[in-house]
Amino acid sequence: MVRKFLLLFFSLVLFCSAAGCSSHVKGNVGQLSVYQVPSKEAQWIRDGEPMEFEGDLWYPQDAVDVLLDSEVLLIGECQGVQVFVDKVDVRPFRVLYSKFGENKFRIFKRHVQND
Numbered sequence: 857m858v859r860k861f862l863l864l865f866f867s868l869v870l871f872c873s874a875a876g877c878s879s880h881v882k883g884n885v886g887q888l889s890v891y892q893v894p895s896k897e898a899q900w901i902r903d904g905e906p907m908e909f910e911g912d913l914w915y916p917q918d919a920v921d922v923l924l925d926s927e928v929l930l931i932g933e934c935q936g937v938q939v940f941v942d943k944v945d946v947r948p949f950r951v952l953y954s955k956f957g958e959n960k961f962r963i964f965k966r967h968v969q970n971d
Contacts, residue, residue: 897956898937907934914952914964921961
């Protein structure tokens with residue numbers, strides 16, 4: 857009986873190791889960017905107030921994007937809030953983002969100021 861149990865146990869361990877069931881974390885852990893999630897979204901964003909970036913006003917939208925931290929690039933800070941862009945976006949940026957939840961980024965759209 858004990859022999860059957862040990863054989864089953866070692867078979868299970870061998871199977872899990874071969875199938876990727878190992879609890880040892882591998883891959884690019886520690887190499888990905890991890891940006892802090894604020895405890896609550898800034899009130900100026902909730903109030904719909906814009907941020908100024910490169911001479912234009914950018915207004916918060918109701919829409920959000922679900923992105924990994926590895927998919928965005930931190931480009932600065934505005935009124936205590938980190939500002940991000942999509943890593944594949946180039947100037948002029950399509951949208952700006954602020955992080956307000958895990959993998960949740962608030963979209964900001966530009967309103968061009970006319971001088």
